[in-house]
Structure formats: C-alpha cells, structure tokens
Amino acid sequence: MILRQKISLIKLKQSIRLCCQKSQNSSKLLNDQLRIAAYQPSKIENVDISQASSIHSGNNRFSMIFPPPNITGNLHLGHALTATIQDVIARWKRKQGSEIQWIFGTDHAGIATQVVVEKILHKKYGKTRHEIGREDFLNETWNWKLEKGCSIKDDLKKLGTTFNWNKEYFTLDPNLSNAVNEAFIRLFEKNLIYRDNSLINWSCALESAISDIEVENLEVTGTTQIAIPNYDKNVTVGVLTDFAYKIVDSDEEIVVSTTRPETMLGDTAVAVHPEDSRYSHLINKKLYHPYRNEEIPLIFDESVDPNFGTGAVKITPSHDKNDFEIGKRHKLPNISVITENGSIIDNFSQFKGLPRFEAREIILNDLANLQLLRGSKSHNMVLPICSRSKDIVEFMIKPQWYVKCNEMSKKAVTAVETGEIKIIPSNFEKEWYRWLTNCRDWCISRQLWWGHQIPAYKFTNPENNNEIWIAAHSQDEAEMKFKKTNEFTSYTVTRDQDVLDTWFSSGLLPFTVFDWPNSSNEDLKKYFPLNLMETGHDILFFWVARMVMLSIELTGQVPFKEILLHGIMCDSFGRKMSKSLGNVILPEQVIKGATLDDLRKETEKSVEKGILSKSELEKSIQGQKKMFVNGIQECGVDALRFTLCSQNTKQHFINFDVNECVTNKLFFNKIWQATKYAINYAEIKNIKVKGIKDVDLGKLSTMDLWILSRLGNTIKAVKHANEEYNFHLSTSALKNFFYNNFCDVYLETTKNDLKEHDRGFSSAQILNLCLSIGLDYMEIFTPYLVKELKNYLPENVLFDAEKYVNDELENQINELLDICASIREAKSHLKLTKKHKSSIIIHVDNENHEKFLNNNLNHMLHLTFSENLKIITDRSIFDSEQFDMTLTANHMCSFGIKILESRDKSNASDEAINTKKLKKLEDELQNMLNVVSKDGYKEKANEKVQQKHRDKIEKLRIEIDNIKQIRK
Known part of the structure; x- marks a missing residue:
C-alpha cells in the first residue's frame, strides 16, 4: 500500500499500539515516523483506473x-x-x-x-x-x-x-x-449535394483542396523571407508592386498595385471605384494585356478601395476570392494561371512549367524590359498558409462537390432559437447565428487517396461527351440507377477518385x-x-x-x-501555444516532468518532421529557457486534471500556468498528510469510524459543528457548480474547504483534543468523516489520489452533511478566525514566536460575542500560538492598558499586545499599520457611498442588496472610528 511507503501497514499498526501504551510524547514520535512518506504521484498513478463502474439506477x-x-x-x-x-x-x-x-x-x-x-x-x-x-x-x-x-x-x-x-x-x-456513403447518397438524391466549378483553397504541396480551418493567416510586416515546400531558397513576400496597363488607342496608362504579380497572366479586367474622378473619363475603355495579346476591360465596382495604391486593382477571378466575386458580377472570364502543383500552365509558353514564385521574378524583369514596371515598396499583408504543408495557399477554380447549406443552416439556427439545443456559454449563440445566416455552400471533396472515396460515378456519352453523375454504394448499383434515367444508352463509367472532407465523416x-x-x-x-x-x-x-x-x-x-x-x-502570458515560441507544454511533460534538455529534444523532433524550420528552432529554444528556467517539475496526472478544471474553461482563452500544477501537487500533499493524521488519530483513540451515527452529537464542539457546516456548504456549492459545468467553482470550493477550513483550522484545533478521551473520540470521527465525504466529491477531479486514500478511510459513509449547515455559526467562526489571523499578523510584525512571552487582550462590543469567544478560548490560544489571551467588553479597561501594539481585527473587535519580557521594542510601532488600514477602510467606505448615491440605485437594487450595502457601510464606519480612537 502506497500510503505507508516507508513503513508497512502491519508495522505501523504495531507502532501505533506501542505508542498508545507509552506517554503522551509517543504521539509526536508516531507523527515523525509518518512524515517520512510524502505524496508522490508516480507511486500511485501507475494503476489502470480507466474502467468505469457500470452501476447505475433507473432509466437515466x-x-x-x-x-x-x-x-x-x-x-x-x-x-x-x-x-x-x-x-x-x-x-x-x-x-x-x-x-x-x-x-x-x-x-x-x-x-x-x-x-x-x-x-x-x-x-x-x-x-x-x-x-x-x-x-x-x-x-x-x-x-x-x-x-x-x-x-x-x-x-x-x-x-x-x-x-x-x-x-x-x-x-x-x-x-x-x-x-458515410449512405449519407452522401441520400443528400445527393435530395439535390443537397452537387458538383460545380468554384474557387477553393488549394495547397500546391499537397495537390489538394483544403478547408478553411486548415488555412492559417500569417501576418507579414513588410518585406519578409519565408521558407515554403519545394523551394531551395526562401521566397520574398510583403512587397507591393506597381505596373502599368496601356489603354488601347491612347497614350494613357493605368497603374495597378499587387502583391501577386505572377497572377497578372490571368487578369481579365482592371477595376476602379465608380466615383473615383481620376478614371471617370475612361468609361468603356479597354486595356492591352502584354502576354495574351488581347484586350481586357476597365470596369467600375464599388468594392474597390480608391485609397489603396493607385485606386486601380487588377482582377484575376481564378486566383483571388474578392476578384472571383467581382468577376461573377461583371461576367468576366476565368483564366487559370497556376497548375495543381504550383507551376505556370502551358498556355503561357514564355513561362510554362516555372514554379510560381520563380516565375514571379522573371515576370517582373520582363515587365521592366517592356517599360511597364513602375516600382515596388515594402507592404504589410496577411498571407494564407496551409497548416498541414506550410505552403502559401493558392485560390483556384476546380470542379468539386458541394453541400447546399442554406436550408439546412436555417434549421440549425431554429434549433438553438427554440431551445431544442442549448449552447453553453450562451454568448456563443451570436456566433452560431452569424456563421449560419446566409451560410455558404460547403466544399466536401479532397484530392487525396487516404479517406472515404466519394461514392459518385460519372457516366459519359462517348458520342457527345455529355455526362451524368450517379451516387451509389457500388458501380453495379450506380448502373442500375443510371439505366432508370434514360439519358443515353452508350456510356463509359468511372468512379470519382477524390475523397470526402474529414469534417463530413466526423x-x-x-x-x-x-x-x-x-x-x-x-x-x-x-x-x-x-x-x-x-x-x-x-x-x-x-x-x-x-x-x-x-x-x-x-x-x-x-x-x-x-x-x-x-x-x-x-500560455501563462495569454499567448497561443506555438512551437516557434517555445511555449508549448505537453501533458506528459507536466505529468512526468521535463528538463530543459528534454524540451529542446522535443522541439528538435518538430524540425525533423518539418513542423518547424531550422531558423525557428533557436527562437523556440530561447523561448523555452525564458518560460521554463528550471524545466518542468513532475506534477502527476491528478495535478494536471485539477489545474485544467480550475480554469474558467468557458472563457474565450484559457491561460495555462504549469506552476499552478506544482501548487496543486502541494495541495494534494496537504490532504495526504491530513489523511495520515486522521488515520493515526483514530488508531491512537482505538476508534473504528463507520458513520455519523457513532458520534455523540451532544459532545460535538463548536469547531466540530462548524467544520460539518463548512462541509455541507461545500457540497452544496460543488453540486450546483457541477450541474452548471462550472468546474472552476467546484475545485475552488474543494480547495478552500480542505486547505483553509479542514487542514489549516479544524485539524489544528484537534491537536489539543488528543489529551482528552471523549473529545478525542469525536474529533477522530469528524476528521475521518470529513475526509471520506469530501474526497468522494473530489474524486471526479483527482481519481488516482482518492482511489489510494479511500483504502484507509471509512467506506459508504451515509451522512447528509447539508443538514448540518449553520450559516450563523459559520459567520461567528469566520469572525473568530479573522481575529486570530489579525493577532498572528501583529505578532509576526513584532517578531514574536511561540517562545516569546506576551499578553493579549481582546475587546469586543457585546456580551454575546464575548461569551462565544470565551467558549472557544482554547481554540483561539492554539490558532494564535498564544498562552495568555483575555477577552473583555469593558472599553475603559481596554483603553487604560499600556500595549506595545493596538489594532482592530474587524468592526466589532480591537486587540492589544503586551510583550512580557525584556527585549528591543523599537519595531513595536502600530502607527504605520493603523494609518495604512485606515486609508484602505476610508477608500472602501467612499466607494460604497458612491454606489448607493448613484441615480437610479434604489430602483435597480432590491431591498436585500440595499440592506447588505447599509450593513457594510455601518461596519466600515464603526471600524474607522475604532482605529481613530486607537490613534488618539
């Protein structure tokens, strides 16, 4: 059993029995032995917990x-x-x-x-x-x-x-x-799938169409050299080139600006804005294309930006999205320039077969020789890049299969509008409507071999080359369907070689x-x-x-x-994770840990796979050195899971900080040690914890009832958060309970009870019950940790912790804890440790408060590391005392500390502390007053909220007065 890593369970039980027979100091020896074993995720996460229990009830x-x-x-x-x-x-x-x-x-x-x-x-x-x-x-x-x-x-x-x-x-x-084939066939036969020539994203390196999600937009700042596949040297981008088209039968010319001069071979028009006065006299004029020996029109279109370049733009419908739309509006021909593999087509004999970016340089030189080149300049631009091949995306007109989306998208919109589908978080509904309103048809064919081959067969009439497409599971089925069409009797049949877009099958x-x-x-x-x-x-x-x-x-x-x-x-700075930045973190690196050398080797693998260029390698390594100075510490699976769920995952971006995993690993060690403490406690008291029915409710202390109330409220918070998928609130509630309530407070108060049989019995019960029930709710986040600790805790505890919720008691204990925290902070400022003798007097403003605190005086002594603590209600007595430091803990409480030994008291001034606190309280009061004095406040805030604000203002005023009284 892992929990007893250094000491076997049998030996441990033997040592516990021996300790129970010895003096009270034996418990310290026992705890010292157990501290040898700390939480080590690698020791408990090497088991298979991936098989889920099939237990379920009803028809849910x-x-x-x-x-x-x-x-x-x-x-x-x-x-x-x-x-x-x-x-x-x-x-x-x-x-x-x-x-x-x-x-x-x-x-x-x-x-x-x-x-x-x-x-x-x-x-x-x-x-x-x-x-x-x-x-x-x-x-x-x-x-x-x-x-x-x-x-x-x-x-x-x-x-x-x-x-x-x-x-x-x-x-x-x-x-x-x-x-998948059946789906294609049904949609095809409902006329929802069709074949058409249209502009698509094309990767020349892959020789395939790619989806929009596979296109990355690379922001280029001015003239830049980038590496792309199949080129021995870098390609220059980020340059705006001007060249001229001569106007037919005129000495005039029109200068156009472009970042893609090689596509001018396929220009079928030049466009200007209809209200651009520079070109209004050129209506119905033609321009001479220098490489096709033909005329192209000057057209007027409102989409042209008259402030870009010369205000005149070249139109290449076959290789540009905007130009394609302009071409359709003006019924321009589509002239392709670039082949599927990225070279110039044979129609242009002067440049045929040249890779597109090599042709660019030759075309520019030739335009200069023709005295048509008018210069170039650095230009910021966005470059479409294929995420798979890192090639510059070409836009090409190719025959492809499309899904008609207009009517289907309307149904998808309605499903959300009517609540049939609920989107969480709801702010993404706007995005849903934006995408699906006037939704473009979906290109579903890809020029690949690996995938679902499109179940479409082309029947061609050899006499006139007329063709018809049939969708079917096999050629035999396709021929049966075709014969029913009575289109033509003589035919050849071939299956489409393309495959379906992966998004279609998924x-x-x-x-x-x-x-x-x-x-x-x-x-x-x-x-x-x-x-x-x-x-x-x-x-x-x-x-x-x-x-x-x-x-x-x-x-x-x-x-x-x-x-x-x-x-x-x-990453923790809000940057998207990128191998080139060196900020990518793999789950395995968080779970097992990774040195800087490990991170570097992982990055070098990306260079070998072609994901990163060699020039990006050094930048990535430098980024790793800054992000992970000492590498990544081993954190384990549970720490990774808990950290991921601790983020508000519904936000647009999630900033992941590996240091939070380290912090959560320490949190788990806190639970680990607390569990060992609880087990030992029960063993020392010779208690077999089974359920709450074994506890004498009349003997529960205030702190027992408080921790049960905190457990109940925690469970309520976790349940509500889980139902809303707000797991960051669940993890926060659990962390607050185990860390701040259970370990830092309740567990500490039980240490006094080790000396008392009856009290110790109750404390042992509550310790084990809180762990058993609390960890049961934490198991969904940290299955390995809980699986291990459950071996040592009571099983199947039937206990409705929510019945013990007592908000009034929690408020009282919270005030007690605030007082204790303020006293500890003051003693720290005075550099008073447990070995220093001091006297503390606490003044409270009513007898009920004084009675409550006195009833819990032993807990306060323990939580403030004090031996001499007195609680009074008489302000005159408090004011007459000569304290080395006097402060407020809250609006109801002030306290003073006397140092009861000869020592340097030069640092015992409370003036700076009180001045700082007074300023903070006064600012907070002014903010609250500003809130309640705003126009429309009473109309907008309900009575419950207004009362809460009135109470807050009153408390602030009381504490401010108390500090001012102290400073007199």
Missing part, C-alpha cells in the same frame, strides 16, 4: 462522444482539457446513478496522415505516392496505421479517462464507411457510432440524440454546426441537447 442515461483525435497525433493540452472535462462530467453523472455511454474513437485525418506516410515512403523508397500507385499506397498507409498509429488511446487511459472502451471506433471502419458521428442507418439498433434508440457535445469553440462552425445540419437532415433529430464549449489553450 447520459451519452457523449469524444472529438476524435487524428491517428497521427500525440496527446496535447487541448486533448487533455477536453478529455478531462468530459471525464469529470461522466464521473459526476455516474455518481448520480446515470448509465453513461461515453465513446472514444480516432479520425483517419486524411491530409495529416497522407502527408506523414508520403514522407516515410519517400524516405524509404525514394518515390512519390503517384509512382507507388493508389492501391499500394493505401496498403502502406493501413500498415502504418496498424503499427505506428495513434498513441493517444494509451495517453488517455493514463489520464484516468473512463470511456466505454468496447465501443471504440475508427472513422474508416467498414460500418462507418458504409454510413460530422455524422453522433449517430453513425450507433450503427446508423440501421434503425433497429438498440443503442441508436437508447443513446441518440447525445446529451452533450463538449468541444473547443474554435470548431463551433467547422464541426458542431455541421453535425447539427447533417443530423437534422438525415435523422430528423438534433444530434445533441447541449453544446458545451471551452476556450483555446494559451
């Missing part, structure tokens, strides 16, 4: 799915946050008797996986995937998935997560693939994990719709909204009842 069910991580990835803090939040919810619902269906799975991650495997195969065979061939490449990818695939499952088990592991899925499993998961479209599946009936979808707010549209749209359309039901969103993980 609660279902969730985990956002499927990529098979290429390792567990990062974002995964750890999501998994911890969901596990806390699952554990909490189990405690309430619900049957939990919490499902884990992994995503095939089309682009990410293909990139990894392509790199491996190129290194192994020196061949591209095209040289290897589709079938062999897919076989290699499956082999890689089986051998090297996702380690996240093991990482999540170590995190203590309690998934229903026998329901684990992979998004390319046969049953899921069949469901968007179906809330029902496909339950074997949809098999409507007879019992799990689908029991667990769908899900109770909750918990995920990061950054994929609210890319995943969550699409799940809602697809579910309503395909099942007629919303996919879940609640959406719980958490923020983006940032």
Whole structure:
C-alpha cells in the first residue's frame, strides 16, 4: 500500500499500539515516523483506473462522444482539457446513478496522415505516392496505421479517462464507411449535394483542396523571407508592386498595385471605384494585356478601395476570392494561371512549367524590359498558409462537390432559437447565428487517396461527351440507377477518385457510432440524440454546426441537447501555444516532468518532421529557457486534471500556468498528510469510524459543528457548480474547504483534543468523516489520489452533511478566525514566536460575542500560538492598558499586545499599520457611498442588496472610528 511507503501497514499498526501504551510524547514520535512518506504521484498513478463502474439506477442515461483525435497525433493540452472535462462530467453523472455511454474513437485525418506516410515512403523508397500507385499506397498507409498509429488511446487511459472502451471506433471502419456513403447518397438524391466549378483553397504541396480551418493567416510586416515546400531558397513576400496597363488607342496608362504579380497572366479586367474622378473619363475603355495579346476591360465596382495604391486593382477571378466575386458580377472570364502543383500552365509558353514564385521574378524583369514596371515598396499583408504543408495557399477554380447549406443552416439556427439545443456559454449563440445566416455552400471533396472515396460515378456519352453523375454504394448499383434515367444508352463509367472532407465523416458521428442507418439498433434508440457535445469553440462552425445540419437532415433529430464549449489553450502570458515560441507544454511533460534538455529534444523532433524550420528552432529554444528556467517539475496526472478544471474553461482563452500544477501537487500533499493524521488519530483513540451515527452529537464542539457546516456548504456549492459545468467553482470550493477550513483550522484545533478521551473520540470521527465525504466529491477531479486514500478511510459513509449547515455559526467562526489571523499578523510584525512571552487582550462590543469567544478560548490560544489571551467588553479597561501594539481585527473587535519580557521594542510601532488600514477602510467606505448615491440605485437594487450595502457601510464606519480612537 502506497500510503505507508516507508513503513508497512502491519508495522505501523504495531507502532501505533506501542505508542498508545507509552506517554503522551509517543504521539509526536508516531507523527515523525509518518512524515517520512510524502505524496508522490508516480507511486500511485501507475494503476489502470480507466474502467468505469457500470452501476447505475433507473432509466437515466447520459451519452457523449469524444472529438476524435487524428491517428497521427500525440496527446496535447487541448486533448487533455477536453478529455478531462468530459471525464469529470461522466464521473459526476455516474455518481448520480446515470448509465453513461461515453465513446472514444480516432479520425483517419486524411491530409495529416497522407502527408506523414508520403514522407516515410519517400524516405524509404525514394518515390512519390503517384509512382507507388493508389492501391499500394493505401496498403502502406493501413500498415502504418496498424503499427505506428495513434498513441493517444494509451495517453488517455493514463489520464484516468473512463470511456466505454468496447465501443471504440475508427472513422474508416467498414460500418462507418458504409454510413458515410449512405449519407452522401441520400443528400445527393435530395439535390443537397452537387458538383460545380468554384474557387477553393488549394495547397500546391499537397495537390489538394483544403478547408478553411486548415488555412492559417500569417501576418507579414513588410518585406519578409519565408521558407515554403519545394523551394531551395526562401521566397520574398510583403512587397507591393506597381505596373502599368496601356489603354488601347491612347497614350494613357493605368497603374495597378499587387502583391501577386505572377497572377497578372490571368487578369481579365482592371477595376476602379465608380466615383473615383481620376478614371471617370475612361468609361468603356479597354486595356492591352502584354502576354495574351488581347484586350481586357476597365470596369467600375464599388468594392474597390480608391485609397489603396493607385485606386486601380487588377482582377484575376481564378486566383483571388474578392476578384472571383467581382468577376461573377461583371461576367468576366476565368483564366487559370497556376497548375495543381504550383507551376505556370502551358498556355503561357514564355513561362510554362516555372514554379510560381520563380516565375514571379522573371515576370517582373520582363515587365521592366517592356517599360511597364513602375516600382515596388515594402507592404504589410496577411498571407494564407496551409497548416498541414506550410505552403502559401493558392485560390483556384476546380470542379468539386458541394453541400447546399442554406436550408439546412436555417434549421440549425431554429434549433438553438427554440431551445431544442442549448449552447453553453450562451454568448456563443451570436456566433452560431452569424456563421449560419446566409451560410455558404460547403466544399466536401479532397484530392487525396487516404479517406472515404466519394461514392459518385460519372457516366459519359462517348458520342457527345455529355455526362451524368450517379451516387451509389457500388458501380453495379450506380448502373442500375443510371439505366432508370434514360439519358443515353452508350456510356463509359468511372468512379470519382477524390475523397470526402474529414469534417463530413466526423460530422455524422453522433449517430453513425450507433450503427446508423440501421434503425433497429438498440443503442441508436437508447443513446441518440447525445446529451452533450463538449468541444473547443474554435470548431463551433467547422464541426458542431455541421453535425447539427447533417443530423437534422438525415435523422430528423438534433444530434445533441447541449453544446458545451471551452476556450483555446494559451500560455501563462495569454499567448497561443506555438512551437516557434517555445511555449508549448505537453501533458506528459507536466505529468512526468521535463528538463530543459528534454524540451529542446522535443522541439528538435518538430524540425525533423518539418513542423518547424531550422531558423525557428533557436527562437523556440530561447523561448523555452525564458518560460521554463528550471524545466518542468513532475506534477502527476491528478495535478494536471485539477489545474485544467480550475480554469474558467468557458472563457474565450484559457491561460495555462504549469506552476499552478506544482501548487496543486502541494495541495494534494496537504490532504495526504491530513489523511495520515486522521488515520493515526483514530488508531491512537482505538476508534473504528463507520458513520455519523457513532458520534455523540451532544459532545460535538463548536469547531466540530462548524467544520460539518463548512462541509455541507461545500457540497452544496460543488453540486450546483457541477450541474452548471462550472468546474472552476467546484475545485475552488474543494480547495478552500480542505486547505483553509479542514487542514489549516479544524485539524489544528484537534491537536489539543488528543489529551482528552471523549473529545478525542469525536474529533477522530469528524476528521475521518470529513475526509471520506469530501474526497468522494473530489474524486471526479483527482481519481488516482482518492482511489489510494479511500483504502484507509471509512467506506459508504451515509451522512447528509447539508443538514448540518449553520450559516450563523459559520459567520461567528469566520469572525473568530479573522481575529486570530489579525493577532498572528501583529505578532509576526513584532517578531514574536511561540517562545516569546506576551499578553493579549481582546475587546469586543457585546456580551454575546464575548461569551462565544470565551467558549472557544482554547481554540483561539492554539490558532494564535498564544498562552495568555483575555477577552473583555469593558472599553475603559481596554483603553487604560499600556500595549506595545493596538489594532482592530474587524468592526466589532480591537486587540492589544503586551510583550512580557525584556527585549528591543523599537519595531513595536502600530502607527504605520493603523494609518495604512485606515486609508484602505476610508477608500472602501467612499466607494460604497458612491454606489448607493448613484441615480437610479434604489430602483435597480432590491431591498436585500440595499440592506447588505447599509450593513457594510455601518461596519466600515464603526471600524474607522475604532482605529481613530486607537490613534488618539
């Protein structure tokens, strides 16, 4: 048993029995022995706690799915946050008797996986995937998935997560693939999926379309050199180039400004603002294109910014989003310039085959020779970067598959408006409506091999090349469907080679994990719709909204009842975690600890994988040296979980500070030591703690009743916070109870009771009960710690702590504790320790208060480390005393300290302390007076709030008067 690390349980019990037979000093020896063993997470977190208890009552069910991580990835803090939040919810619902269906799975991650495997195969065979061939490449990818695939499952088990592991899925499993095909076919046959030529995000390095979420916006400050794939040297960006178009049949010219001069090959117009007087005389004029030997129009469009550059802009509909829209409005032709691999197309013989950024330099030189170049300057800009390949994104017009989103998005909006789906926190409802109002159609095809191949077949008439597309599970099924169309009898048929966007297949998961479209599946009936979808707010549209749209359309039901969103993980300074900044923290590094050398080696792996450039490596290492001067201390799983839940996860950004994990590890050690103390206490008193029924209620002290009340209020706070998913409030309540109430106060007061049999009996009961019940509520956050400590604490304690809630008693004890804290602070200022003799007199303003304090005098003596403490109500006696220091503790209490020995009293001045406190109280009073004197205060604040403010003002005035009396 870990708790007795240095001493076996048998030997410990023997030593306890021996100690009980010896003098009172034996308890000190016993405690000294137990202090050898401190809380060490690595000693107790090497067990498997990932198997959840299946105990549940009634028909209550609660279902969730985990956002499927990529098979290429390792567990990062974002995964750890999501998994911890969901596990806390699952554990909490189990405690309430619900049957939990919490499902884990992994995503095939089309682009990410293909990139990894392509790199491996190129290194192994020196061949591209095209040289290897589709079938062999897919076989290699499956082999890689089986051998090297996702380690996240093991990482999540170590995190203590309690998934229903026998329901684990992979998004390319046969049953899921069949469901994805069925979804595509149904949407296609409802005319909600169509094929069209439109502008898309294109990665030349991947030779595939990519989604918006895979595009990162890189802010470039002026002329900058950046590295991109397939180029031996850096590419220059952040330059604004001016060149001229000659006006046909005129000596005039129009100068345009661009950051992409190579795309001028595909310009089909120049645009100016209709109210720009500089160009009003050029209506209906044409411009001469120097490389296509043709004329292009000058057009007038209100979207043009007349203050940018010369006020005239080149229009390239095939390679720019804004230009594409302008082109549609003015019915301009689309002329492509760049091929799928990023080179200039063959139509431009002078530049054909050149990589786009090499062609840029040659075009600029040629424009200069043609006397059309008008100069360049440094320019701040935002550059779209492919997050997967780090390539500069091209915008291209390609034939792709699209989902019509307009009508489906309206249904998703209605689901939230009517409350059928609840978004938490509610401020994200505006984001929901913003994304889904006038929602653009969704490009779902990707030019990859790894993924769900689109179940669409093209039938082509060889006589006139007319074609028709049919969606089907197989070619045979497609041909049967095609023959019913009576389009043409002679045909060739080919299947689309593209695969579906990963977001499409993952968007179906809330029902496909339950074997949809098999409507007879019992799990689908029991667990769908899900109770909750918990995920990061950054994929609210890319995943969550699409799940809602697809579910309503395909099942007629919303996919879940609640959406719980958490923020983006940032470092302790509020910066997004980035490998280039050196501020990325991995869960494993927090759990096991990491030296600076470990952090550096992890960063070097990112360079090997192509995630970081060599130039970014040094910046990252320097960032690590600043962030983690001494590396990262080992904190353990529970400290990581507790720290993650201690953040207000509903905020937009979550600032993670690894030092908080260290602090929480120390907090757990406090509980660890308190548990040992409680066990020893019970052993010394020879008490078997079973339940509250064994306690003689008539013998409970004020502090016993207080700690039970605090326990009851803590449980109430935890329950309420958990139901609202405010786990930072739960952890705060538990930490306050164990740290400030139980360990720092109650446990300390029980040390006096060791000498008294009856009192000791009650104290032992309360110590063990508080730990047993309090840890039961803490278990959802710290499962490893609680699992270990439960071995030594009473089990199945039936005790309704909330019945012992006594707010009046808590207020009285709080005042007592405030007085004790003020006395300790004053003694610290006087440098008085336990060995120094002093006398303390406390003045209180009423007899009831005096009686209460005197009844708890022993506790006050212990909590103030004092031997001579007197409580009086007579102010004249108090004022007549000659104290070395006189202060106030609150509005009802003043106290004075006399030093009862010969020593230097030069530092015994209370003037500075009282002056500072007086200023603080007067400022606080003025603030309160400002609040209650504001216009409309009485109308806006209810009577309860107003009374609270009146009481606060009265207390401030009393204490201010008391300090002024002291200073006279």
